[in-house]
Amino acid sequence: MSIYRNLVILDGLLWRTRSAVLLLACVGIGSFAASETFAFVSNGRWAFTAGGGATGLVGAPTTLTWSLVPDGTVIPGSGTSDLLAFLDANFDGDGGDIQSKSWFADLIKPTFDRWTEISGMTFRYEENDDGATFGNFNGQVGVRGDVRVGGVFLDGPGGTDAQAGFIPNADITIDTGDPSFFSDPANDFRNLRNTLMHEIGHSLGLAHLDSTADFLLEPTYNSSIDGVQLDDIRGVQQLYGDRYERDEIGPRPNNSLDSATFLGQLSVGESLSVGMDAGASTIVTAEQSDFVSVANLNDVDYYTFDVETVGKIDVLLTPTGPNYFEKPSGPGAFSLTRSSQLSDLQFELYGPQVGGGTGLLTTADAASIGLPESLFDFPLTLPGEYSVKVLGSTNIVQLYQLSVSLSELDADFDSDGDTDGGDFLFWQRGLDVLFAEKDLEVWQTAYGAAPVSSAVITVPEPLAVDLAAFMLLGLGILRKAQS
Ligand SMILES: [Zn+2]
Known part of the structure; x- marks a missing residue:
């Protein structure tokens, strides 16, 4: 030996x-x-x-x-x-x-x-x-x-x-x-x-x-x-820290939007992910290197991705790691480590704002420790750069997997399970700020032959007016007048 x-x-x-x-x-x-x-x-x-x-x-x-x-x-x-x-x-x-x-x-x-x-x-x-x-x-x-x-x-x-x-x-x-x-x-x-x-x-x-x-x-x-x-x-x-706390030059913590880890372009029908080599096994092969974690309360991880075509995003943040028994080498009893349950993770989604700049779109922190945080079918209404910020709740390192995927916008803009006038109002009020012409077409197509209230359909259509009105809507002026 x-x-x-x-x-x-x-x-x-x-x-x-x-x-x-x-x-x-x-x-x-x-x-x-x-x-x-x-x-x-x-x-x-x-x-x-x-x-x-x-x-x-x-x-x-x-x-x-x-x-x-x-x-x-x-x-x-x-x-x-x-x-x-x-x-x-x-x-x-x-x-x-x-x-x-x-x-x-x-x-x-x-x-x-x-x-x-x-x-x-x-x-x-x-x-x-x-x-x-x-x-x-x-x-x-x-x-x-x-x-x-x-x-x-x-x-x-x-x-x-x-x-x-x-x-x-x-x-x-x-x-x-x-x-x-x-x-x-x-x-x-x-x-x-x-x-x-x-x-x-x-x-x-x-x-x-x-x-x-x-x-x-x-x-x-x-x-x-x-x-x-x-x-x-x-x-x-x-x-x-993990590998994305540095770049090829050296230390560069991804603790801010400015130094976020770029995951790539997120297109409709595709996914981006990080941390996928960490699962429920203690065994790591020499080929595996995709392990990310929140190290402690001083550490947050930002990831960015580009969205060129608007759609609905799913975000899944899963704390990972197996259970195993360990102790400092020498005498003493083994303790059980549940390595997926050591810090209660949450995430925040950031993206482009109507008036310019980047802002917080939503937060996911409902799940208890050890369970995934998720966001489903959240509409991304403007093309641009989006970011996910991952945070922990303790000073103990927590491995995780993060994945984002984009699907085609359907007409259910308000995500209530159906397509009706409510979705049009949602769109119209700018709550969702869907500017692209095809988004309205999506609704019109989905709404089909069903009766449409003329009161709804005859309001000034932002897509038919010129760019100035378009921008006014973006600034919230028309939106206010119509609601
Ligand atoms: Zn040794």
Whole structure:
């Protein structure tokens, strides 16, 4: 059996105390330390990084750099690093420059990139490392990474595969005394990838937990999983937010309309969605990366989409996540985590206003915690950019799925289940502000041969008048006169 080891604290009880205190300090709420029902265990997050400076509040995205120490770098208590020679000897070491070696491009770098892919953390490779004594120096741009990786003989085959210190001394040591374990090519060198990915989890602030499911941050190596699993993703998103809290450049929280995540163009008959890889399973495959969450009360998520042809929109916001048993690694009883019921989500829909600008159209917050919020057949009456804002109710991360879909406008403008004069009045009063000519045609067609009150049909038809009158209606002037 192989285990992963933390450098600094090995005692489970001490570990648990430390994590509870720090989480309270960071997250700022006073009651969840006792029950531990939020799963993943954290001992805090990076407050300052070479790559990103001050990192802000818990849940905010940030940038971390990582580097490979040159062979000969002192690893206190263990010797000097021989990682580069180890990697060259056990994997393809062709090519002069480190970044052109296949073990770098195909194994080491993708392992860091995987954490970037599923969180608001942006990992950047720092190609320089000055060989300063391991664990003792902070990252510095152009000098060394925030997280440095080295290797040394720890205990040979079996036992400890690797170890990592805690933030800010979060350097990672690979046991280069166990080449047969790391060079095992099974499942695309899963032994090496899972081990390094686990240690990176520590370097980000995640600690060991025990679970009845299979998670990467469990202390014992598990070859049945491929990288981060659902609880690991929840943990890193609690600390650094989800992938849409940054763009390709780096941190860019989608906490406002101006920095909303663009989902695309929403056409009639089509849907847009986000967060769809999070479901009721604890298992995550290496191909899955679509996980989004509200991290805490400081976090809201804005998504925008373009609507060129008006229609009726459905919005569905579903809190997601499986149930599983977990505890901080060590003694103690398991607790049940219901990971879809940790924050009561709600959403707001924004869109273009008649007089110009963007405004709140409606809110959905009726469903209780753990249940989807929904909006059905809500008419979008003007083409333009629409937005959904997602909010949570607690300081615990909540994964969710969000989908929006657009259907053709029918003539039931007032959504009362039928097509009658009431729909025309609805349209006419501008409550729905349907300007497009075809919308009235929709009603006329649907209303068919049924008698139409002349009082209704003979009012000035905005579509027949010129643009000026059209705009007057838009400004609410004609509307007022007619009602
Ligand atoms: Zn570990």
